[in-house]
Structure formats: structure tokens, C-alpha cells
Amino acid sequence: MTSSTVTPPAGRVTAPRRRRADDVAGLGKARAGLFVAPALIIIGIFLLFPAVWTVWLGMTDYRLTGLQAASPEFVGLENYTEALTDPAFWNSLWLTLIFVVASGIVGQTLIGFGLAWSVRNITGWVKALIEGLVLAAWVIPASVASFLWLALLDRRTGTVNALLGTEGAAWLIDHPMEAIILFNIWVGTAFSMQLFSSALSAVPPSQIESAKMVGASGWQQLRDVIVPNIKGHILTNTLLITLWTFNTFTPYLVTAGGPNGKTEILSVYIYETAIPGGQLGLGAAISLIMLLINLVIALGYVRVAQGRRKR
């Protein structure tokens, strides 16, 4: 809207606080409370309440069936010690970290950014096609997407084997982690691409131009102009992608955690423990451990963001 030559408005210097959280619409705390209340009530009953209940379950030996279903016993932190001393849990956590870093942080974020960066200057059908394909992969329901990948990587009649001439290569058995990483990139990259492409469009062209005029290379422009400008987006994106990747259950539909637990990431491990294994109490405990890990990661990101801001 406003042209790029706006002078800083007078009178704003003494009042930098006004930039944020100022009650510009005359909402008032009471009315703000009313605005927030319906959402909070729904969240309270259908999210917070089950969550607290889940925490409680995590301290019992509760099962969905069997004797412990009839009379679950309080076991305190036993589930936690059981999980934390189980090598399978640590293995699963390790797999999850690999999965999150490779498919979420490196894969989705970098490829998403790369795509946003690449298509920003092209127009017409090429851009529409590339963006359309990436977005379609994101919109297609998970159960369908997983089926498509099963067809793609099938050992006998899969498309990949047909194209590469690697008849009989069992990708999902020999390279299961790579497969679900690629799968998750395929499914999720669109979000990062969308977020970054709008972030990039908001970077003032004048800044890029002045960097260009002093002879900055593409890489330098990226480092000195683009990244500082879209720092907030990078944080939002990384945070959400990390959380989502941490909790995604979709890879189960491709490899079912196999072969032999090689893709048993935490969400799958919890499912296996809680549903086929029937140990809902233990599953709840592991869920809480996972939540705490997520919390640590989120705090880490926020800390990094704040540290940057101070500089």
C-alpha cells in the first residue's frame, strides 16, 4: 500500500511500545476475554482435559482390555522408568531425531525454501505447475499418499523399479528410513514453500537491489538481506515443522514401523505400545516424554530467536 519512501512517522520514537499489543481496536480486557473464551473452552474440554487425564493414565498400568482394564493400579513413575530403561525407546527416539532432522528440518525446510527461492522470479505455467504439484502432494489425504508411495516403491511392480531398471529392489526393506524421509518431504514440503514464498515476496526489493549493486553474490544476498528479513518466518516454520514431523504417524502407513523396527519412530512406537500392545498407561507415559522433548526443542528455538534479537 504505502510507498517505500515513507518517512518514519513523527512521534513514534518516544513510544516504541505501541508497536505491539496495543489495544488499537478498543477491545478492553473484558471483551478480549470474551473473544478468547469460546476457543479456550473448547480447547480446555477437548484438549486440556484429555491431556491431564492422559498424564494420569501415564501413572497407571491401565490397559484397554484384560484385568488392568477392570482395575488399573497406580504405579507412579514406573512407566517412565520402564520406558527410559527400554533400549527400544532410545532406539525409537534416535530414529525420530534422524527422521525429524532429515525430513523436517533439512528436507522440508530447505527444499521448501529452495523451491520458493527458485520459482520467485519465474512466472506462468512453469511456476503454476511446480507449485501445483508440490501443493497437491500436501493436500492429498495421508492414507492416499501412503498408498501412492507403496505403489511407487513396490518391490515387484513399483514405478521406481520399472524406471530405474532395478527389478526386485526392495526399497522399503533395504532403505526404509530413507523411504519415509523422502515420503515425508514429499508430503510436507508445500507448507514451507508457501510460507517462504510469501516471506520472500515481503522482502523489500530495494534492499536486494542495493546488495546487488555492491556486487553481492546470490549467496551473499541470501545471507545478508534475505535471511535477516525472514528470520521470524524461519522460526515459525522450523518450530511447526519440527513439532509436526515429531508427531506424524503417516510413515506408519508406508512401512508399519518395519522392517524389524527400523522405522519405528516415536509416534509409531507409542501406537504399537498402546494399541496392539495394549499398554495404554505406558503409551501415555511415553507420549508425555515426547511432549517434554518437544517442549525442550521449542524452548531451544525460542531461545535462539531471542538471542538473535538481542544482538
Place this chain on the structure above:
Amino acid sequence: MTATPAKTGPVTSVARNRTVRQYVARVLFAVLMTLVGVLFALPMVWLVLAPFDATPTLSLEWPDWTLDNFARLAENPYALRSIGNSLILGVGTMVIVVGLGALAAYAMSRIRIPGRDGILYALLLLSSIVTGTAAMVPTFQIITQLGLINNYVGVLLVLAGGILPTVIFILKDFMDSIPKSYEESARLYGAGPFRILRDVVAPIARPGLAFISIWTIVQVWGNFLVPFILLRSPDLQPAAVLMYTFYTESGQADLRLISTFALLFSAPVLIIYFVVNRRYGFRFHGGIKS
């Protein structure tokens, strides 16, 4: 973008080198883009072709064209209805979370509440465990106690509860980036907060709202567990649940039905997505602000 050689005199070697380098870069770029396009397109080809094949297999082959699969699917008493059910659940959840989420995000964006960001982060984290399997029993119990089993209201509320934190989180980011003078201006003319939200903030945040609406529909569209455990009647089940009925007792997929249903199951979200995208264009604003 394009290299223009010096207009007068012979083309210097520097210029020529640059031209060559740019040319190579452009070819590489084109190759890379094609590769990415192919990678993303490849899995989808099966989705488009298999439903029209008389005997689909997992392999990608030129179909033996037929529409029989669609006819067979149409005979299934639940299949088409389930897609309608998915729409009801998807749009219903969307209306709830976008409506309430926008109100909450707006208030949180404009009023300083101590620890506001902390609450948001906490809810965001919680939403990740509660939508998983661990909280299934509590959720089922609550809905049973509320008498909302086999009732869309229960499903909508549970889905909304899980999705709202993320919606508020993202929408608040959008709202933070809307210039305050719009609202001040409306306020001077006597518009109340609700009016301001409706007349000014919502239309300006429309790309954000459009994005979050689609995101919500996509989330609900693929959700199996919540509708499955909370609904009894198959007449009410959405497509994500119905998709699993096309497997036999021993887990074999009926490829003719699965492939056809997969296409019909995916089509509405794809169409909704591209229509909305065309009409409103998705744009994020802002990031997490200082």
C-alpha cells in the same frame, strides 16, 4: 536476468564468459526444476491412471480404459456418501476453528496478556499428544459422558480442540502484521471491536484465513481415528474411515475400489484448494514477531 552483451565494439571475453556461465546456470536450473517436478508428480500418476484401468495393479501402466470401477464404487452404499460426510466434517470444523480461532487470535494479538506466548506454545505442544493415540480413551469417555457419541457435534468439537491451538498460533502471526491504523480508523467512526474484526481485520487477513481454512480441511480430511471411534453408524463415517473398508479380512487391498476411491477422496480437497488459491491467493504475513 538476461545477459546483454556490450552494444558497441567486440564482445569482451569477460562478457562472453558471463554469458556462458549464465547459460549453463539456466540450463542447470531448468534441469533441476524438471527433476523436482517429476519427483513430485511421479507418485501421483498412479492416482490418475489406475482408477481407469480394468485391472489395476501397483505398477504404472497405460490403462485398459474403463469406467467400470466408478460404476462399482457407486454401488457401494457408503462410498459417495462418505465423501459428503468428509465435507461436512471438514467444513464444519473449519467454520468452528476459523471463527473461534480468529476471535481468539485477534484478542491475543491486540491485548497484552501476561504469558500469552507461553500459553500458546504450551497448547501447541499439547495438541500434538492429544490428537495421538494416547488420549483416545479420555476423549472417548468425555464424548460418551456428554452424550455425543455417533453425533457430528462430538467429532467436530474434538477435532476443533486439537486443531485450534495451531490455528490461533498461525492466525495471531497474521493479525500481528496488520497495520494498526486500519483499526484505529474504523474505531474513530464508532465501529466496535466485533465490527472492526468483521469489516476490517478479517478481510485484510483473508489470505491468512483462506490458508488456515484449507489447512484445517486437509487435517480433518485425513483424520481417521477421531471420527472412527466417535461415530457408530457407517452412514456418518467420513471417507478417511471408509477407505479402510476396501481391504479384505487378511489386509489385501481391493485395488479397483481403492484406486478409484482414492481419486474421488482426493479430488474434493484438491479442487477446494485450487479454487480457494485462485480466488484468494495464499499469503502469509509476518513470522513470530519480537
Place this chain on the structure above:
Amino acid sequence: MAGITATQLVKEYPGGVRGVDEVDVEIRDGEFFALLGPSGCGKTTLLRSIAGLEAITSGSLVIGDRDVTNAEPGVRGVAMVFQDYALFPHMDVGDNIAYPLRIKRVKRDERRGTAAKVADGLSLQGLIERRPGQLSGGQQQRVALARAVATRPDVLLLDEPLSNLDARLRLEARTFLKELQRDLGVTTVFVTHDQAEALALADRIAVMRAGKLQQIGTPREVFQRPNNTFVAGFIGSNPMNLLPAQVRESRLAVGDATVSLPPGTEQLVREGQDVVWGIRPEYVRWVTAEEAGAIPAEVSVVENLGASVLIVVNAGDRKLQVAVPEDQEPAPGDRGWIVPQLSKTLLFDAETTERIG
């Protein structure tokens, strides 16, 4: 139509910073009133306090005969044009102009009619169905004005109304604003950091600095008789020459030279007092032959201003700016004399910076 009276108005931010500090101001009904000052002086805060967009910490505000100190902005009868115009990007020009009427539940046909009429009056014919994004800066400004006046407000507030326009358009818009204000007769308060704008437009000007009022007066008053050195230096396209001086034997020692005390100040100063001597460059002549009261000087810099020339001269160890007609332009290094027009010189107390006399 209404006047505005602010009494001991304070706007304090959390942390104790005062954006507006005990301001008393009375703006008359129908007056075109400017709030002038450098960035951060509190002028916009004062304007927003009048609008009701900032909660007043203490003091009172009366518009017309109503105390609106704690009133909602919507009921104060004020309209405001924001610096960035705040035109709603999702509405066309007509809907933008008619928006205030929509709040007042005027029927759509009626308010579109009113909007069209107002738009006509502001030369916006044919633009009614455009979106703000499709308009030029000047057009956007006029739409914002049209929206502000469509409800016939008692008070019109303008926040830096001209700052978003390019230089040429700014002059046109200035004339236009002045005409509009005169036609409507609406009490208008506008904020600007540009003294020329304030001088050109306003009936009266309030000069502010660091939240405090420095001077209220007509353009002529603040130009000719600034209350203190701040106002003196701030007003005028070429800042006033302000030179440290000392009273010596009923005369004024300015560096090596001595000049007469400004008329009427003789009784107000005492021997040896440190003062500041002020003279506008326009009131100093450059002569090439010595005459009575002339001070020898040497030209160091020459700036061409078109019809006139601004030269900087060294008179002893003091530097002065002098405005010279274009046909008398000297060259750097030329020696000559400067002659201050005694009746236009001013004297300020060096300690309080207040004007003497």
C-alpha cells in the same frame, strides 16, 4: 462545529516516559491548527489523544461543550486522516468513503450517494469503483479526506497529511487542503514536522518539543517573535542565526564585533549578561562598501536557492548565514561587510533560552 480545550493534558507510557507533558491548549471553533515539532516531540501523541486513540493519563479534554477525556473515540465527533491514509484495501473508493456511514447504519444506496457527492467535491469523479491500490498518492489522500469529512465531523484531525506525497503534489495538496478547510469551516488539527507547511496552512501553530508546548501563536508570531531559541531555530526555511553574545556597555559584543541591542531590550539586560543574539538570514544585508553598523566578513560558502542566494560568511570567529538577492551573488573568498537590520534582531537569555523583550 466545536473548539477543543486541553487542560494539563498528560499522556504517560508505562515506564514513566511522558509523550505529552502537561499541555494546555485551546483550539477555536473552525480554526486550522497545526501541531509542529521535530520527530518524537509528542505532537502525534497529542493528536491521537484528542482522537481518543491514546488513553489520557491525567488532565482533561473538552470538545465543543463536552468533556471527552474518557470518551470512546467513536462518540467524540472527530475524524482523522492517518499518515498512511489507512484506506481499507479490500473496499473500493466508494465503500471506503461510505464506511463511517455504514457504521451509522445508513442504507447502502443512500451512503453510496453521499460518498459519490463527497467524492465529486474532492475531484474523485470516476474513481468510485477503484481499489485504493489502483490510485495515486494524491488520489489516496483525497479519498482518505473524503472518508473523514463524509460524516461531517466536528473536528478533523490530520496526521502528517502531506508527508506521503512527492514535492510537487505536496504544494497542490496544500492549497487544496486550505480551500477544503475554509469551505467546510471544520475545526482542523494537523500534525507536521515541516514548519513551512505549518506556516502556509495554519491559522495558529503550536510548537512542541519533548512533550511540552513551546509556543502557540499565529504563523507570523512564531516566525517573528519566537518564544525561545528552539522555536527560533525550528521555524523558517533558513534557520535563524543564533550567536552567543555578551552585553557590554549597553551594546552587544558578538565575537570581535559589537552591535546595538535590539530595540526595547535595553532595560531588560544587565551588564555582562550572556545572551544569544538572533537574526534571520533574510534580515541581514551583504554590502561591498563599508557603512554604519557594518561588520567585516568573508564569504566561505555560496548556496544557490534560485531567486536568492544563501551565503555563509565568517565574521571574526563567528559564522552567519545571509540571504542575498541573486544579482548580488558574491564568490567564495570575497571580502565585504554584513549589515543586520536592527529592528529584526532578537535577544534570548543564554541560560533559559527564553526571548528577552
Place this chain on the structure above:
Amino acid sequence: MIHHSRRGIVAAFAVATASALVLAGCSGEAQPEETEDGPVTLTITANAITGGKNAAEADWIADWVIPQFEAAMEEEGRDVTVEFEPQGVDDENYKTKIALDLQSGEGADIIGMDGIWVGEFAEAGYIKPLSEVAGDAVDDWEGWEQIPEAVQAAVSFDDERYGVPQGADGRVLYYNKTLFEQAGLPADWQPESWDDVLDAARDLKQVEGVTPIQLNAGTAMGEATTMQGLLPLIVGTGEQVYEDGEWLGDSDGLRDALDLYKTIYIDEGLGDAVLQQEAAGRDTSFQLFAQNQIGILLEGDYFWRSVINPAEGVGTAPMADRDTVVGYAKIPAMEPGSGIEGQDFVSMSGGTGRVLNPNSEHPELAWELLAFMNSAEAYEERNATTISITPRTDVNDAILSEDPMLTFVSEEVLPVTAYRPPLAAYPQVSTALQQATLDVVSGSSVDDAMSAYVDAVTDIVGEDAVAGN
């Protein structure tokens, strides 16, 4: 960043609100008592759905059971409506759902379930013995006489009948006669020992492009590994997974069985070890068998009826020449006479059944419906299009003669078959067994696989309940 106090307040608020709502829900739950004469609604649920999973059963319930029963009731002057709540998801999800229903005191009046769930559901108090739910009418039912004890046991627990079995099955070795011919093996084949099977597999290995034998292994196939793999082997060594109050531990029988896996998949490459780990491995094994690429396959009669059945729209991997190409043989014990009860041949049977919901408001009527669903007439109707083995001998006698394979199972296999223990711990022990086969198939030594199994099973049932400790 996180403000605990604030979170605490919000949490407290939410819990308070939710509790209030829950309480409100509770108090509002009381429903008007329906009188015996008034209109009554019964519901049936099963993991079957028209147009999808187990469609034949769903169609039978909807199109025959319900109208017939309603009509019969009407004749008696009772206004009864029967509703069917079909499901069609994988068994784990179905089990979860009915467990949730039963746990909250809800659910259909008649619930279909797998026999091996009966134990855990009974222990949880979700289901009760039939006679406890519906009274003496249960024990007086004529049908029990027609259902062999062993078949009844599939949906029993602690010697009490919890449900009525709805079918019977048995496992056999299928073999491909075409491939056998190419390998120089007889078309009429009946191995007497594991070595006989291995010998045949070795011969088949000479045929190009053929996987000689498919013996399910690994966790990816889930229960199919135990039922169509390890358990038939274990009973062939004379042992049982649960015997005399103890679970199978480190035993010779289990060692022999795992050794056989090792021989087939690792030492001699007679089977496709990779296939065992594929998520859709069992599905693939069906396809491969149908495409004449697997020589010998251990499967249940289900494979014959519903997978390679050439009838239009029935088989999922139809073999047009099934009746001529596919042979079937009894599963031999390790050596003649080494099976349980000194048998020469062994098999495993599972079974699904239907139970009564103890929360039913009309248990007697529900029993009437259940009995009706298990009447001879009902089974005849149920098997009108596709024949399967029913639990009722009278019906089997009438219908099975049309199908030599099912007759074979009914007459030759069922008498030597064994059942899984209907105990709550079984599914977990089963998973541990699957893991043991997976370990062996992916290259671990039998010793390692065994010790991992013993650790796992000890974890599950406690040290005292594991044999050999």
C-alpha cells in the same frame, strides 16, 4: 517462556468446566424404561460392511437376518427393530472400538469378535458368560449339540461360553501342482515330516523364478505369522504355546521350529526372506502363489475360499484353474507321531464368534436373535453363495460336500487341530513369537532369538508363568 501459573489457572478452569459438563451429561443420561411389550431395538455390530470388508457377512445380516428375525418377532406379536452397525476396518481398530464401547457401558447388543479377544475382554469385565447375561435359555439352546466342544472353545474362557462361534477353519499346506510337476514332484503330495517338506522345497528350488516355500515370519504380518507359521510348527513338535498354566519358554520344540525357519530362509534360501518383512507381505504371497511363483504355502481354508477362488468378484487373487492346479496337504508333525497328542499331522484353528453385550437392555431378546443367527437355516443362507466351514456339524454335512477342499478340512484337519489360548496375554506373547521368527529370518542365531523371546515373554507374563524357568 511458559508461565506455569497461568497454565495452571487455565488447566483448572478447563477441568472445572469439563467436569461440570460431564456431570450434567451423567445426570441427563437416564432414559425412559422401555416396557417389554413396547417397541424394542436391537443392534448388531461386526467388522463387516457391504461393499467392503467381509461384505458377504454384512449383506447376510442386513438382507436376511434382520428381515427374517423381525418378521418372526412380528408373528409373535412383538415389535422388534434390529439395526446393524457395520464396520470395516482392520482388526486392531475394530477391537479398540468395541473395547471403548463396552468399557463405557455402551455398544451393540450383539458384537462380533475374534475368539482370541474373548479372554482379555472377559478379564476386563467387558463381557460375561452367555448364560449369565441371557439366563437359562442359553444352555437350553439346541445348537450347542451341533457345535463340537473344540469349536465352542474358540469363544470360551475359563470353561464358560462367552459367545457363539460363527465359523471354523483349519490350516493346510497348499502346493502348486504345475510347479511340482516341473520339479518332478508328485501331483498327489502328502509330506510325513518337516524333512519331506524341505526335500520338496529343495526340488522346487531347481525351477527357475520360483520361491519354493512361503512360511510366514516376521512382525509385519502380525498374527498371520503365528497362525500360519510358528504355531503349526510348535504343535508339530508336541508342544503348545500355553500348557498347564505356563507359557512356552526356552524349549526344544521352539528351537526346532526356529531352526526350520533358519533352514528355509537363511541356510538354504528356500524362501524369500525379504518378503517376510514387507508391510504387505502376506498380500504379496497370495499374489505370487496365484501367479505360480510360490511352490508351497501354509495357509488357512480362507485362502481357498476367498483369495484364489475363481468365482467372479469373490477371490482377491483369483486362480482360474484353482481346482486343477492347487493341491492341499495336511501339515505334518516334525516327525511322524511327534505332534501334540502323538499326532502325525497337526493344524491350528482360530475362530470368530458373536458375544452378547452385558449392558444390553434386552438380553433375552438379544439371545434369541443370536440363536437365530446361529440356526441351521441361517448358516445355510449364509453359505448360499460362498461356502465356508460352519461351526454346526449338521450344516457342514449338508453343504460341504460341494467343495472337496472344505470337506478335507472339516474331515481331515479339524480332528487334529489345536487352538490358541484365549488369554489376555496371548496377543503379546504372539508378538514376541513373531519377533523371534523375524530375528531368525533377518540373520540372528537361533540362540539369540530364543533368549530375546524368553526375555520378552518373561516381561509380559512374569517369570513364574514361563515354562522351563
